[in-house]
Amino acid sequence: MTEIRYEVTDGVAVITLDAPERRNALSVEMSRELIDAARTAEADESVGAVVVTGGAHFCAGAVRSVLADTGRDPVEDEAYRNLETVYAAFTTLGSIAVPTVAAVRGAAVGAGLNLTLATDLRIVSRNARLLPGFAQIGIHPGGGHFTLIERVAGREAAAALGLFGDEIDGDRAVALGLAWAAYDDGDVLDRAVEIAGRVAKDPALARRMVASFRRETAPGGMPWDVAVELERSPQMWSLRRKHGG
Template sequence: MGQVHLERRDGVAVLTVDSVEVKNGLTPEMGRQLAALCDEVDADASLGAAVVRGAGGTFCSGADRRRWRPGADQAEDATYQEAGAVYGAFMRVGTLAVPTIAAVRGAAVGAGINLMLATDLRVVATNARIMAGFLRIGLHPGGGFFTIAGRTAGREATAAMGLFSEEIDGSRAEQIGLAWRAVPDEDVEEIAFELAAQPAKDPALARQAVRSFRTELGPPGLAWDAALHFERATQMWSQRRRGSS
């Protein structure tokens, strides 16, 4: 079963999603583990930045489909709580007390794009595959996708990805403002660490600065937590509907 690992490097927390057999698909247990590791990062005042990455050259392919229950009652307590554990992990990354960078190689799909968008900054491989893809498989977007995509890429790109299932590569992500830099695959993590090293030099200042950043430039419209719950019922409906088709 997959794991999430925490490593500390010169004031930078490295959070690695590791379930390479399913291209780092997320389980509810991994969501809870990621949230718990974020608590560890926040409690460690020596850390001034965090890099989120995937093991084996892939960022995150979405939810682990081995745990999907299409057609099941999505309002049933256990099923509802399991999906909430994955969604809660995105938000927990987004509320880390330190500046965060996603180092995106390979695929960031479905839940993976939400994890990528939860960070403050993104460094992506030029050949990365970035796709929401929810409607393509008969699901309503979840995790507050429209809110967290819209604050970064704007309305047009969010519509293209969220409503029309457009897939983009890293180069296109940089062009539309979805990523800060698109670089060769082998350079992604090194450049992400170089960027993270700057705020990590002064963790106390980094934590104050990122709090101001998010407060002043937070997503417009619905707050992220409100967007997550606003989408939830419709996504549950789409999961149940998908299983009966």
């Protein structure tokens, strides 16, 4: 991998976007490498959680050439597939069978904000900048942007950010429910790895729990009685594993 760094420590896979010269804007190649890294973590049964980060600058969106090529001919095969690959970077991260945490420093813009919101949990810098940025460059949001915001922070936040293009910092993101906790910039990655490490101690259980978590918290919600039945099977599995000898 040339634009992504991947390392595993104590069951936590850390995926780092590593193109600082463009503030980690998602190229097609970086997107492919991010997909590969996410799938590598998923395939490694010793991995119980994934943390995705970008160092000092999380992700400045998609590289402009990908958007420009698509704009010239949206249905031309290569352009269409290239944008699809960028989308797949965050849809893959959001669907792998492992709990995921975003450690966000600097800016998360457009597709970078999508990547942030694709994870199960977000730990952010107090001075992080979270903004859609789509309308500001004259394009419609993409990648399910409104849905991603609405499912974690509600309709009002989806309107303020996605529709009206508001920008928020890390503290405001926590207040809105877009992130779990905000820390000083230098502490963000350590805190994200620490919280990921709690569930990563038992990778098999982590994978069972995240499957239930995502089903029960999917858009539209789930009736309580259905959730009780959904949880019964993996809970019985965990009890048998713990006490069955």
